[in-house]
Amino acid sequence: MVTQVPSNSAPIRAENLTRRFGDFIAVSGVSLRVEKGEVFGLLGPNGSGKTTIIKMLTGLLPPSGGNAWVDGLDVRTHSEAVRERIGYMSQRFSLYDDLTVAENMQFYGRIYGLPAERLRKRIEAIVALNGLEPYLGRLAGKLSGGWKQRLALSCAMLHEPKIMFLDEPTAGIDPVARRQLWDLIFDLSGQGITFFVTTHYMDEAERCSHVAYIYYSKLIADGTPEALKALPDVNPPGTRRVEITAPEVTRALRMVREMDFIRSATIFGQSIHALVDDRFDVDDLKAQLAQSGIIVSEIRPLQPSLEDVFVALTYKHKAELEAVNA
Numbered sequence: 001m002v003t004q005v006p007s008n009s010a011p012i013r014a015e016n017l018t019r020r021f022g023d024f025i026a027v028s029g030v031s032l033r034v035e036k037g038e039v040f041g042l043l044g045p046n047g048s049g050k051t052t053i054i055k056m057l058t059g060l061l062p063p064s065g066g067n068a069w070v071d072g073l074d075v076r077t078h079s080e081a082v083r084e085r086i087g088y089m090s091q092r093f094s095l096y097d098d099l100t101v102a103e104n105m106q107f108y109g110r111i112y113g114l115p116a117e118r119l120r121k122r123i124e125a126i127v128a129l130n131g132l133e134p135y136l137g138r139l140a141g142k143l144s145g146g147w148k149q150r151l152a153l154s155c156a157m158l159h160e161p162k163i164m165f166l167d168e169p170t171a172g173i174d175p176v177a178r179r180q181l182w183d184l185i186f187d188l189s190g191q192g193i194t195f196f197v198t199t200h201y202m203d204e205a206e207r208c209s210h211v212a213y214i215y216y217s218k219l220i221a222d223g224t225p226e227a228l229k230a231l232p233d234v235n236p237p238g239t240r241r242v243e244i245t246a247p248e249v250t251r252a253l254r255m256v257r258e259m260d261f262i263r264s265a266t267i268f269g270q271s272i273h274a275l276v277d278d279r280f281d282v283d284d285l286k287a288q289l290a291q292s293g294i295i296v297s298e299i300r301p302l303q304p305s306l307e308d309v310f311v312a313l314t315y316k317h318k319a320e321l322e323a324v325n326a
């Protein structure tokens with residue numbers, strides 16, 4: 001018998017989720033909650049535990065500790081029922097290269113046990129939604145990376161799941177295909193489908209309605225992008241962020257980093273993003289750069305980005321770990 005938690009609970013919920021492989025702790029005490037219709041982004045460096053979390057939440061890997069529920073089902077005791085109710089795209093293209101687009105969809109529809117007429121209607125609807133019509137007769141192995149991902153998403157949607165898990169869905173595809181895939185995700189989210197997406201692209205994190213950041217097995221940030229950007233660790237007292245636009249930006253960066261009122265600085269495009277303290281003086285900076293023939297075009301206030309958030313939190317967490325291990 002499948003027992004569900006109350007229907008008003010979140011579609012995805014984890015409490016102190018942990019996974020060990022022998023003496024190695026891949027995920028340590030992760031708790032999170034994903035609300036209906038959210039696009040929840042899980043970020044972190046390679047090897048931090050993102051894929052392991054997805055595998056536990058989808059019932060593919062049993063937790064070593066803690067608990068998790070998906071669509072009200074305990075992933076420990078009802079892993080098969082969980083998989084019947086979700087859509088899942090793995091990191092690697094997992095469809096059949098030697099089958100056509102249409103044949104892959106037919107095959108996976110049968111795997112999900114869809115009756116013939118319902119499968120026909122679902123394929124028609126998904127082909128129209130995802131723009132697959134011109135490629136139905138093409139072998140999956142001959143598709144570009146972006147269209148392979150669209151096909152994988154299409155197959156994962158066949159049984160009309162209300163919860164989708166996408167593990168780095170845009171890795172290795174071009175920027176246009178990435179944007180198109182995210183547009184599709186937003187369209188589906190607007191229809192009430194909940195998305196749990198792992199990524200290490202900062203621009204994709206900015207698109208998510210809720211973001212969590214995992215750093216070597218531990219969740220160190222969890223909130224909306226706006227809330228995370230307002231954290232005190234990201235905005236230390238007595239500091240502010242500025243954007244400095246100047247020619248020869250790489251040479252200007254070397255000089256800026258040597259100024260005693262600069263806490264940190266890095267290049268974004270043709271400008272420098274800097275965290276400065278109260279001693280920062282615009283005229284002083286301009287004068288120092290002018291001595292080397294660099295004329296500053298503009299200096300303006302700057303709000304932190306999610307990249308600033310994760311860099312700041314990573315350095316803080318790394319310092320704490322080093323202090324513990326010292």
